[in-house]
Amino acid sequence: MGPHGARLLAAVLVLGLCALAGAKKPSACQCSRMNPQNRKNCGFPGITSEQCFAAGCCFDSRVPGVPWCFNPLPQQGQEECVMEVSARRDCGYPGISAKECAARKCCFSNIIPEVPWCFFPRPVQDCHY
Incomplete structure (x- = not known):
């Protein structure tokens, strides 16, 4: 198995563990208020929005050239503060x-x-x- 195959396998394992751990879909504010240029990848090539959300990550495919599945902003006590x-x-x-x-x-x-x-x-x- 090459380096790309190992990365893909690792990403699938991480996503599977997150789903088993009961990761929940982040709030809309945690996702939409993230500057696309600051996104940190949370998925793998070809990930679906359902797989991404199941891992507790955000999904937005409207901006080309940046990760579509990405880590959300930290949760706050109130949505207005995210x-x-x-x-x-x-x-x-x-x-x-x-x-x-x-x-x-x-x-x-x-x-x-x-x-x-x-x-x-x-x-x-x-x-x-």
């Missing part, structure tokens, strides 16, 4: 607490340093598969 870090608009100040941020009706995530931790939500109406 977005790429580059899309965050600051809603607070350095050192703001989660409680103070919530009082402003904004999203809070302090996982990534040097980006706004308190940021404005985005309406979910623009999320779609």
Whole structure:
């Protein structure tokens, strides 16, 4: 078996394990708010949307030259808070607490340093598969 065959077998095994583990389809915001240029491949050539979703990944074949089956954005407490870090608009100040941020009706995530931790939500109406 050549290197391409080994990669394909590994991808199929990973997808099968994800399906067995009960991976669930990501939300529309986790998929549609991902910049196509930032997509990380989550499938294999010829993967169907059903196989991709069964693995807990996003599928969008409308943009050529980028992965069609890709890893979703991280899940957040609210769908309005799911977005790429580059899309965050600051809603607070350095050192703001989660409680103070919530009082402003904004999203809070302090996982990534040097980006706004308190940021404005985005309406979910623009999320779609």
